[in-house]
Each structure stands twice: as structure tokens, then as C-alpha cells.
Amino acid sequence: MLRAGFGNAEACHNLGVLYATGDHGEWPEIQDAAAAARWYERGAKRGDAECLYDLGFMSILGEFPGADRSAGVRYLEQSANRGYCDAIRLLSDLYSRGLHGVPANPEHGELWSRKLAEHLALHPEDARKHERS
Numbered sequence: 385m386l387r388a389g390f391g392n393a394e395a396c397h398n399l400g401v402l403y404a405t406g407d408h409g410e411w412p413e414i415q416d417a418a419a420a421a422r423w424y425e426r427g428a429k430r431g432d433a434e435c436l437y438d439l440g441f442m443s444i445l446g447e448f449p450g451a452d453r454s455a456g457v458r459y460l461e462q463s464a465n466r467g468y469c470d471a472i473r474l475l476s477d478l479y480s481r482g483l484h485g486v487p488a489n490p491e492h493g494e495l496w497s498r499k500l501a502e503h504l505a506l507h508p509e510d511a512r513k514h515e516r517s
Contacts, residue, residue: 396427397435404438417448428459436463437471444484453485469510472500
């Protein structure tokens with residue numbers, strides 16, 4: 385927690401995950417989406433792609449007070465532009481299918497689908513993780 389307090393993005397992400405899932409191991413289980421979002425936001429301000437993705441996804445789903453879908457899409461785009469595969473895939477799906485209140489946009493869907501294909505071609509480890517059935 386000390387590292388997160390000093391702004392370590394990885395530590396901010398780890399605390400965000402703990403609060404988002406409520407899985408604290410030996411600690412009492414405390415699930416607090418607002419606390420998770422605050423920690424993700426701290427990491428996102430430091431440009432952490434995972435924090436941007438998690439904050440964006442939580443925002444789109446409206447999982448915390450004040451969640452803003454349009455801000456969520458912007459966070460996802462920032463994460464995707466940093467090469468985070470999960471964000472690229474989610475944007476492709478959101479725009480292609482019009483999910484979670486994000487209107488379908490075929491042009492944007494195609495753009496993100498191409499970016500996903502390019503990313504997966506360059507990163508075989510992500511390709512294995514994200515194989516579509």
C-alpha cells in the first residue's frame with residue numbers, strides 16, 4: 385500500500401484489483417468498486433495501461449458512483465494506444481456490436497478490429513491468450 389501511496393502504478397493496479405474483486409487473501413473480504421476506481425485512476429494518471437483498461441471497463445459498466453461511459457471509452461482508447469490487448473479487443477467488440485450502451489459504429493469497429501489483428505500478429509503470446517472460439 386505504501387508503494388501505491390507514493391504513486392507506483394503497478395501497486396495502484398494491484399490495490400484496485402483487490403478492491404474490485406474483494407479478494408484480499410487473509411484480510412477480511414471487502415469489495416468496494418469506488419475504492420477500486422480511485423486506485424485505478426491513480427495508476428491511470430501515470431499512464432498505466434492496465435489501470436486505464438480496468439477504469440475504462442468499470443466506467444462503461446457503471447460499476448461505481450459517477451461512472452461515465454464516454455470517459456470509459458476514452459480510458460480504453462488510451463490503454464489500447466499503449467498496446468494493451470484486452471483494451472483493443474474490447475473496443476473492437478464494443479464498436480462492432482454496440483455493447484454496454486456504446487452505440488455500434490462499423491467504421492470504428494473495423495478500425496479496432498484491424499488494430500487487434502495487427503497487434504496479435506506482432507504479439508503471439510497475446511494471440512494465444514485471446515484466441516476466439
